[in-house]
Amino acid sequence: MSRVVGTHTCRPAAHREAIIVVRPVVRPAEPIKVVVTGAAGQIAYSLLYQIASGAVFGPDQPVYLHLLDIAPMMGVLEGVVMELADCALPLLTGVLPTANPEEAFKDVAAAFLVGAMPRKEGMERKDLLAANVRIFKEQGQALDKVARKDVKILVVGNPANTNALICSKYAPSIPKENFTAMTRLDQNRAQSQLAAKLGVPVKDVKNVIIWGNHSSTQFPDASNAAVKIGGVEKPVTAAVNDDEYLKSTFVTTVQKRGAAVIAARKMSSALSAAKAASDHMRDWFLGTTDRWASMGVISDGSYGTPRDVVFSFPVTISGGKWKIVEGLTITDFARQMLDATGKELLEEKQDALDVCKD
Template identity: 65%
Template sequence: MSGTIKVLVTGAAGQIAYSLVSFIAKGDVFGTNQPLSLVLLDIAPMMGVLNGVVMELKDCSFPLLKEIIPTDDYAVAFRDVDVAFLVGAMPRKEGMERKDLLAANVKIFKGQGEALDKHAKKNVKVIVVGNPANTNALICSKYAPSIPKENFTAMTRLDQNRAQAQIADRLGCKVEDVQKVIIWGNHSATQYPDVRHATAVVEGTTTPVQKAVQDDNWLKNEFISTIQKRGAAVIAARKLSSAMSAAKASCDHVRDWWCGTPEGKWVSMAVFSDGSYDVPEGLMYSFPVRTKPDHTYEIVKGLDIDDFSRQKMDLTAKELEEERATALEVCSA
């Protein structure tokens, strides 16, 4: 067994965390030989509920789970953590404007950035799940200047998973046989789910998705719209946000970041732009990335971008620039 790692989950009494903590504790993220210390953070009024989560985790008797630390204290929660799942945020409710969500949540992530800077390990890996995730991650990093920017990411894996599932349904193939779908940009209704470089195994043959689907009108319209609006559709149906699928996607994101992607494959993660694909440098923007077992990643370079993709990618970049400006204004107020 490896040495114990310390993993923080914020918003730990909430719906996403309720699914997430069991995935982590049973070894789905860091492997079945990795002992864990699990830190669970929530606000003081939720500590009663959080204690119930702790009771259930204990009752599960997870062999890898060596310690559970429930707390409402940032100094306790962020101390010496190796990985932080920043889930806790005000959830988007039906009819809620994105800008209102941003204003409500950005100060939370400013405070968590400060806590990471002060208490966490300097090589901590941070995934932001709470929306608006890209901009929250950017703000979190800004207020944690001693931690490398590349250690901050935001989750667009849920959008990738949704896109793969839609393509698999359309083609009648297994979801794991759909590869190299890309989510460009923001985890929002401007994101661009791109299948121009994607492949699918259909009747035993690996085929470009565009060729297999044979319907560019569907791919450029209904498919994109479905992925962009999927979160809102789940809220409309459940009257609650997409907690189970978000928990699964956050685990997928961190597992691949921690363990590395298989040779020849890539995944979508929001990371700080280095100017690749003419995306403004410094935006927290979703790219295709390859990850390595040393917990590093690199943006996949050199992919062809057509005019349709360029327009979609620029649109979501513009939204992220506007969000960044609003967030910085809120933080400095």
């Protein structure tokens, strides 16, 4: 670190002597390159400001944004670039809009894979998966070719868990643990539901877990969660004191929340998805302190889950590395839920691999 040396005197003139003051010069951090796919879409519209404002990578970390979308969306994307310029964000050092995956993924340190084929009316989940497998195969190949090997990748586009798995398969030079799927939105929803039930601020609820797939088979689990009430921390199960609620209404409300938002808003939950993506990547880069985060990560078989699928677990993060929380008790009810969502992920994996053979 460079130093600036100055002098300061504080004694009477007759006895004055120089006192050396050393002031460190803090050099600004080098910008990191961050890619967002589907950059002209609704989720990205909320996400880009959060990334560029410092809410994700920290208040002192400059970013250079790479924005990827399909060629027909370049006109819309140009408008997004204009708005980013008009925000006059001090941490935003540059913006690259492109329809070329290799250009977009070049040297990126973080990747938000938001863009995906949306589910349309009458479309089965298998149809959605088939359409998106091809997108994430191509993006995996581009990441493998040009991205940094320590790039942290968050898949938001659905079906997120299996898209992340396929992306990883086609980027063999990047560690599998660097590919994750977003279940933070489900965790935030679960945390919010419990806070409302207990009449406390959402910040006073922690360690709610989302197990498994980001789908209607996911298992929102409050059995290890804690809540602070009147300055005292206690188990959520004791505070709620309603086991039937925690196994039924709570679970189904979180599982179906996305559909409920669409029914009310006539559009998907873009704002909350962007916030969850920001939370996920911020924790991955900056750490989780005393709270757990739910992340879809490559399964090592922990808690009797299928290996080599992207499964949501509770994790802690330090130094940019996630670690699955160990030693939690799995009840008979939880076992049934974990098995059901694991079965779905195995079926999705097979369907996706079959598409890749075409």
